[in-house]
Amino acid sequence: MDLHRVDLNLLVVFQHLFNAGRVSTAAAELGVTQPAVSNALTRLRKLFNDELFIRTSRGMLPTPLAQALAEPVAQALDALHGVLNRQVAFSPSTSTKAFQIAMTDIGEIHFLPKLMQALGTRAPGITVSTVRNTAINLGEEMTSGQVDLAVGHLPDLSSAFFQRRLFRQKYVCMFRPGHPLDKPRMSLSDFERAEHVVVVAAGTGHGQVDEFMARTGVHRNIRLRVPHFVALADILHTTNLIATVTEKFAQRSVQHFGLRYVEHPVSLPDIQINLFWHARYHREPASQWMRALLFELFSE
Known part of the structure; x- marks a missing residue:
C-alpha cells in the first residue's frame, strides 16, 4: 500500500474506534457527527480491504487485521503528536493531576504509605487512586489512559508495554x-x-x-x-x-x-515486581515524573 493513499485523519478515526468500540463514542470524542465517523470507516474498509470492525451487541469488535494495526497506528500517531506539539513541562509542586495505579492490596500496604508521604512534600496537589489489576481488563485500560501505571507481577502484559524491575519478592x-x-x-x-x-x-x-x-x-x-x-x-x-x-x-x-x-x-x-506503563505514555511528562519517583522510592 502506498502511503500517499492514506489520509491521516482516517487513522485518527481508526484509533478512536478501536479504543471506544462504538461509533457514537468515537464521534463524541472527535467532535464530529456519527455519519462522519461511519463514512470514515467505509473509506478505511475500502483502503485495507477488510471489515476492520464488526458490529455486535457489545459494540464494534476489531477484526484480526484491526488488532494488528492498532499498536503501530497508536505509536505512529503518538510519535507524530510529539513532533508537532511541544510537550508542556510538568510541575509536580503545582500539579493537580489524578493518577490511577493498578496494584494488589498487598501492594497498597507496601507502596502507598511511603508514596503518599513523598507526594505530601513534593506534590501536595496530586491525588492517587488504586485499582485491582484482576478487576479490569488492565491492558485495555492502560492503552486508553484510564490506568496510568501498574505495579506487580504481570507476565500477561504485551510487548506494547514498557517495564522496569523494582525488586524481587521472597x-x-x-x-x-x-x-x-x-x-x-x-x-x-x-x-x-x-x-x-x-x-x-x-x-x-x-x-x-x-x-x-x-x-x-x-x-x-x-x-x-x-x-x-x-x-x-x-x-x-x-x-x-x-x-x-x-x-x-x-x-x-x-x-x-x-x-x-x-x-x-x-x-x-521468587516473584519479580515490576513497574509497567504503556508505550503511548512513555514520553508523557507526568508519567515520566511519577515513574522516576517510584523508582527512587522502591527500586532495589
Missing part, C-alpha cells in the same frame, strides 16, 4: 510469637501439619505461589481462606494459624504487630 512463613512452631527453622512436615490461613489471590504472584505448592504436591491443612491481606496480621496475632507471605509483608508485620517469620520450608520461586 516468600516466608509467618506466625504469632510463642506459636508451637516458633523456632529458628520449620520442617516441611511441621508446615504440612500446621493449620493455615490462605489469601486467595488468583492472577497475582501470590496466587502463582499457591499454584506451585499445589502442583508440587505440598499439602496444607487450610482452616481459613480470605480474599485480601488487610486482616491477615490480626488473624495470625490471635490464632495458631500460619501463613505464606512475602518477606516484605512479614517485615512490616513484625514491626507493627510483633509477629515472627522463618525461612519457608518449601523452595518457592
Whole structure:
C-alpha cells in the first residue's frame, strides 16, 4: 500500500474506534457527527480491504487485521503528536493531576504509605487512586489512559508495554510469637501439619505461589481462606494459624504487630515486581515524573 493513499485523519478515526468500540463514542470524542465517523470507516474498509470492525451487541469488535494495526497506528500517531506539539513541562509542586495505579492490596500496604508521604512534600496537589489489576481488563485500560501505571507481577502484559524491575519478592512463613512452631527453622512436615490461613489471590504472584505448592504436591491443612491481606496480621496475632507471605509483608508485620517469620520450608520461586506503563505514555511528562519517583522510592 502506498502511503500517499492514506489520509491521516482516517487513522485518527481508526484509533478512536478501536479504543471506544462504538461509533457514537468515537464521534463524541472527535467532535464530529456519527455519519462522519461511519463514512470514515467505509473509506478505511475500502483502503485495507477488510471489515476492520464488526458490529455486535457489545459494540464494534476489531477484526484480526484491526488488532494488528492498532499498536503501530497508536505509536505512529503518538510519535507524530510529539513532533508537532511541544510537550508542556510538568510541575509536580503545582500539579493537580489524578493518577490511577493498578496494584494488589498487598501492594497498597507496601507502596502507598511511603508514596503518599513523598507526594505530601513534593506534590501536595496530586491525588492517587488504586485499582485491582484482576478487576479490569488492565491492558485495555492502560492503552486508553484510564490506568496510568501498574505495579506487580504481570507476565500477561504485551510487548506494547514498557517495564522496569523494582525488586524481587521472597516468600516466608509467618506466625504469632510463642506459636508451637516458633523456632529458628520449620520442617516441611511441621508446615504440612500446621493449620493455615490462605489469601486467595488468583492472577497475582501470590496466587502463582499457591499454584506451585499445589502442583508440587505440598499439602496444607487450610482452616481459613480470605480474599485480601488487610486482616491477615490480626488473624495470625490471635490464632495458631500460619501463613505464606512475602518477606516484605512479614517485615512490616513484625514491626507493627510483633509477629515472627522463618525461612519457608518449601523452595518457592521468587516473584519479580515490576513497574509497567504503556508505550503511548512513555514520553508523557507526568508519567515520566511519577515513574522516576517510584523508582527512587522502591527500586532495589
